[in-house]
Amino acid sequence: MSKSPTISFIGAGNMASAIIGGMLDNGYKAGAIWVSAPDDEHLQGLRKRFGISVTTDNRYCAQQSDVVVLAVKPQVMASVCEDIAAVVRNTRPLMVSIAAGLTADTIDGWLGGGVPMVRVMPNTPSLVGKGAAGLFANSRVSEQQKNDVAAIFDSVGSANWVQQEEQLHAVTALSGSGPAYFFLILEALEEAATNAGMAAETARELAIQTMAGAAEMAARSDLEPAQLKRNVMSPGGTTEQAVNTFEQGGLRELVQKAYSAAYTRSQEMAKELAGK
Numbered sequence: 072m073s074k075s076p077t078i079s080f081i082g083a084g085n086m087a088s089a090i091i092g093g094m095l096d097n098g099y100k101a102g103a104i105w106v107s108a109p110d111d112e113h114l115q116g117l118r119k120r121f122g123i124s125v126t127t128d129n130r131y132c133a134q135q136s137d138v139v140v141l142a143v144k145p146q147v148m149a150s151v152c153e154d155i156a157a158v159v160r161n162t163r164p165l166m167v168s169i170a171a172g173l174t175a176d177t178i179d180g181w182l183g184g185g186v187p188m189v190r191v192m193p194n195t196p197s198l199v200g201k202g203a204a205g206l207f208a209n210s211r212v213s214e215q216q217k218n219d220v221a222a223i224f225d226s227v228g229s230a231n232w233v234q235q236e237e238q239l240h241a242v243t244a245l246s247g248s249g250p251a252y253f254f255l256i257l258e259a260l261e262e263a264a265t266n267a268g269m270a271a272e273t274a275r276e277l278a279i280q281t282m283a284g285a286a287e288m289a290a291r292s293d294l295e296p297a298q299l300k301r302n303v304m305s306p307g308g309t310t311e312q313a314v315n316t317f318e319q320g321g322l323r324e325l326v327q328k329a330y331s332a333a334y335t336r337s338q339e340m341a342k343e344l345a346g347k
């Protein structure tokens with residue numbers, strides 16, 4: 072494979088756009104990126120926004136590249152793979168799936184078998200270079216191919232290999248779905264502050280800056296999150312009241328329950344879709 076591989080994305084939705092946007096901001100050339108999807112108007116928007124090449128023909132798109140990223144919903148993956156299987160057999164690209172749930176073996180079967188495949192669970196903050204991705208490679212993937220894929224996801228955040236494919240369920244429930252958890256907390260904090268009379272714009276600014284600041288501190292500090300939390304909690308002060316309210320209200324149990332629900336759904340999707 073060349074040092075700067077050509078990369079095709081099949082599917083042009085939220086996740087593909089986030090990865091492409093992040094890649095272009097981080098040194099990848101628009102000329103080396105192809106995207107296909109059924110909606111030409113949407114594709115033309117992406118072409119204008121990113122300067123990448125677009126097509127409504129998945130087979131043509133797959134044919135262009137050293138790396139083909141399958142970025143469609145799990146429910147349409149089987150038909151997409153069966154449609155491009157002959158092209159993949161001829162051109163032998165590295166296949167990358169970002170779909171939740173679907174196992175490498177299932178997708179490999181739809182592509183006709185014997186395909187080098189990396190499964191990635193990325194997340195949407197890839198768009199701003201702050202993505203967090205878990206990666207698993209099947210036994211047919213070469214070291215060079217592993218490096219090529221890791222480079223893509225490192226360019227838009229951090230790429231983390233897992234040794235067992237099963238571990239991708241845990242990644243999905245943490246970082247794949249995770250941005251939504253924090254957006255939910257943002258919504259709730261904004262609402263609480265506006266209920267207290269703060270202007271919505273100010274509430275949003277303060278909430279976002281606080282979340283970003285806390286994340287940055289946790290990333291840079293040697294202290295445990297529990298200690299960072301205690302450092303904000305003056306005895307008898309305000310934070311103590313709020314944190315106690317969270318704890319007594321069962322926040323930890325609720326987080327565990329929500330995480331388990333996402334994890335279980337990821338396992339279920341793998342089973343449900345394997346036969347299709």
Ligand SMILES: NC(=O)C1=CN([C@@H]2O[C@H](COP(=O)(O)OP(=O)(O)OC[C@H]3O[C@@H](n4cnc5c(N)ncnc54)[C@H](O)[C@@H]3O)[C@@H](O)[C@H]2O)C=CC1
Nearest residue numbers: 082083084085086087108142143144145169170171193194
């Ligand atoms: N949105 C997220 O935060 C994350 C999504 N994922 C995975 O990424 C994949 C895509 O998800 P999203 O981007 O959120 O979905 P989306 O619905 O935004 O995008 C799906 C894209 O596939 C296209 N498409 C539909 N049928 C097609 C076909 N037959 N051929 C080619 N393209 C077709 C659609 O036009 C659309 O551009 C899913 O498998 C999901 O599990 C993984 C991690 C995070």
Ligand SMILES: O=C(O)[C@@H]1CCC=N1
Nearest residue numbers: 170171243247248249
């Ligand atoms: O909700 C989903 O199924 C996808 C996978 C992780 C984030 N979005």
